[in-house]
Amino acid sequence: xxxxxxxxxxxxxxxxxxxxxxxxxxxxxxxxxxxxxxxxxxxxxxxxxxxxxxxxxxxxxxxxxxxxxxxxxxxxxxxxxxxxxxxxxxxxxxxxxxxxxxxxxxxxxxxxxxxxxxxxxxx
Amino acid sequence: xxxxxxxxxxxxxxxxxxxxxxxxxxxxxxxxxxxxxxxxxxxxxxxxxxxxxxxxxxxxxxxxxxxxxxxxxxxxxxxxxxxxxxxxxxxxxxxxxxxxxxxxxxxxxxxxxxxxxxxxxxxxxxxxxxxxxxxxxxxxxxxxxxxxxxxxxxxxxxxxxxxxxxxxxxxxxxxxxxxxxxxxxxxxxxxxxxxxxxxxxxxxxxxxxxxxxxxxxxxxxxxxxxxxxxxxxxxxxxxxxxxxxxxxxxxxxxxxxxxxxxxxxxxxxxxxxxxxxxxxxxxxxxxxxxxxxxxxxxxxxxxxxxxxxxxxxxxxxxxxxxxxxxxxxxxxxxxxxxxxxxxxxxxxxxxxxxxxxxxxxxxxxxxxxxxxxxxxxxxxxxxxxxxxxxxxxxxxxxxxxxxxxxxxxxxx
Numbered sequence: 001x002x003x004x005x006x007x008x009x010x011x012x013x014x015x016x017x018x019x020x021x022x023x024x025x026x027x028x029x030x031x032x033x034x035x036x037x038x039x040x041x042x043x044x045x046x047x048x049x050x051x052x053x054x055x056x057x058x059x060x061x062x063x064x065x066x067x068x069x070x071x072x073x074x075x076x077x078x079x080x081x082x083x084x085x086x087x088x089x090x091x092x093x094x095x096x097x098x099x100x101x102x103x104x105x106x107x108x109x110x111x112x113x114x115x116x117x118x119x120x121x122x123x
Numbered sequence: 124x125x126x127x128x129x130x131x132x133x134x135x136x137x138x139x140x141x142x143x144x145x146x147x148x149x150x151x152x153x154x155x156x157x158x159x160x161x162x163x164x165x166x167x168x169x170x171x172x173x174x175x176x177x178x179x180x181x182x183x184x185x186x187x188x189x190x191x192x193x194x195x196x197x198x199x200x201x202x203x204x205x206x207x208x209x210x211x212x213x214x215x216x217x218x219x220x221x222x223x224x225x226x227x228x229x230x231x232x233x234x235x236x237x238x239x240x241x242x243x244x245x246x247x248x249x250x251x252x253x254x255x256x257x258x259x260x261x262x263x264x265x266x267x268x269x270x271x272x273x274x275x276x277x278x279x280x281x282x283x284x285x286x287x288x289x290x291x292x293x294x295x296x297x298x299x300x301x302x303x304x305x306x307x308x309x310x311x312x313x314x315x316x317x318x319x320x321x322x323x324x325x326x327x328x329x330x331x332x333x334x335x336x337x338x339x340x341x342x343x344x345x346x347x348x349x350x351x352x353x354x355x356x357x358x359x360x361x362x363x364x365x366x367x368x369x370x371x372x373x374x375x376x377x378x379x380x381x382x383x384x385x386x387x388x389x390x391x392x393x394x395x396x397x398x399x400x401x402x403x404x405x406x407x408x409x410x411x412x413x414x415x416x417x418x419x420x421x422x423x424x425x426x427x428x429x430x431x432x433x434x435x436x437x438x439x440x441x442x443x444x445x446x447x448x449x450x451x452x453x454x455x456x457x458x459x460x461x462x463x464x465x466x467x468x469x470x471x472x473x474x475x476x477x478x479x480x481x482x483x484x485x486x487x488x489x490x491x492x493x494x495x496x497x498x499x500x501x502x503x504x505x506x507x508x509x510x511x512x513x514x515x516x517x518x519x520x521x522x523x524x525x526x527x528x529x530x531x532x533x534x535x
Contacts, residue, residue, distance in 0.1 A: 011507075012508055013318050013507070013510075032507070049323065050174050052173050054274075062272055063273065064274045066172035066271065075327065078299070115169075
């Protein structure tokens with residue numbers, strides 16, 4: 001199989017061409033350094049992404065609070081993870097770094113709050 | 124009307140204003156006033172919940188709210204006074220500012236002013252898209268605000284016009300929230316967003332990018348029912364016979380940003396027609412002595428880290444001005460030559476090290492940024508790859524700048 005990549009590790013943005021099989025790279029060209037090889041390997045065989053989204057917030061100044069995964073997760077788990085957090089509702093106040101789900105879907109990754117939101121004062 | 128006197132007034136409490144305020148305070152200025160029209164500090168970062176902020180400054184990737192909170196905490200810790208829900212209505216050459224605040228109208232007399240108003244999005248009206256005027260046409264940032272802050276999903280079948288970073292990030296956001304993103308349509312032959320966003324927002328989710336295409340019509344009476352897209356020629360004119368209808372309920376616009384310089388014009392500040400921001404010296408001072416500009420109101424940035432660093436310089440310069448220590452000897456013109464869209468600052472003194480910011484005209488590989496004084500070449504900076512979506516910065520030591528008459532920056 002053949003594939004083209006633009007390496008996003010540094011501003012050089014090497015255009016890399018690879019020939020690969022199920023589990024290894026057979027031929028690579030266009031990368032100026034080893035980082036390009038590592039990037040392509042990771043992208044081909046175990047791509048990971050950090051995921052950011054938001055969850056419902058009760059009694060907060062905002063109806064939502066933004067969250068992120070504590071570490072990148074396997075790319076194919078993104079939508080399963082979105083489903084998993086869709087119905088979560090937490091209570092204000094919340095602070096950056098608060099852990100709301102530990103070890104989500106057995107990934108070893110936590111879901112953490114990325115914004116401070118105060119409690120809404122009822123008048 | 125309440126009257127106030129301050130050493131430095133900073134207009135805008137986004138990342139630019141926060142950083143300028145912190146920097147001015149660190150230079151020993153106590154009497155600072157930070158003025159923000161929104162109900163909280165942080166500006167647009169409040170709604171930028173994605174990652175990618177802070178790589179240059181903190182060497183880690185943060186979300187927008189995390190990045191802004193580091194600066195808000197600093198402002199609180201340094202006890203820098205700020206006003207929220209307060210809109211500056213007028214500013215003049217004498218640095219008198221009229222602020223409409225919940226308290227009252229306030230007349231602020233400042234010794235120095237830092238302009239940090241940021242930018243706003245181009246709208247459908249700005250780019251004149253024909254068709255009916257149904258609901259469902261949003262700027263990308265507006266949709267981002269609705270989805271990320273107000274819990275209001277704006278549509279289910281989306282077409283994005285323009286491939287700027289906000290458009291790409293919103294394409295992914297829509298997809299994650301269960302909407303279909305049918306196309307990202309870009310008039311240029313290349314994406315106008317950062318390469319990492321093209322990979323992680325479009326390719327990851329199999330969202331098609333139509334280059335050299337534009338939206339030529341919007342269909343639907345009450346709600347958007349579809350858009351017609353077409354190929355364009357080299358001069359961006361739609362090519363007859365290439366029209367294609369895409370059924371959708373939402374059209375998202377990510378078609379560029381305009382620095383918000385209405386206040387700058389009131390103060391008589393001279394603007395650059397290319398950047399739509401002020402003309403500035405190496406101290407980021409405008410043509411009005413004691414008024415400084417930085418961040419997206421000066422020129423639109425792609426990375427907030429560069430905004431922060433630029434604002435630090437503006438805050439430092441404003442502090443030096445208040446203390447009577449700012450030397451203004453900038454009379455050497457800096458101009459953009461072949462292949463360069465713009466270069467800042469516009470004027471330098473030749474007596475200090477200077478950091479330049481520039482953008483190229485079009486994407487290319489294996490080029491050199493050449494700095495010249497007349498025909499004399501001062502330095503050449505090799506670039507593996509240049510891209511209009513990525514601002515380029517470089518430093519020049521004062522040794523290079525001695526006896527320079529006029530500086531010209533070109534792409535070779």
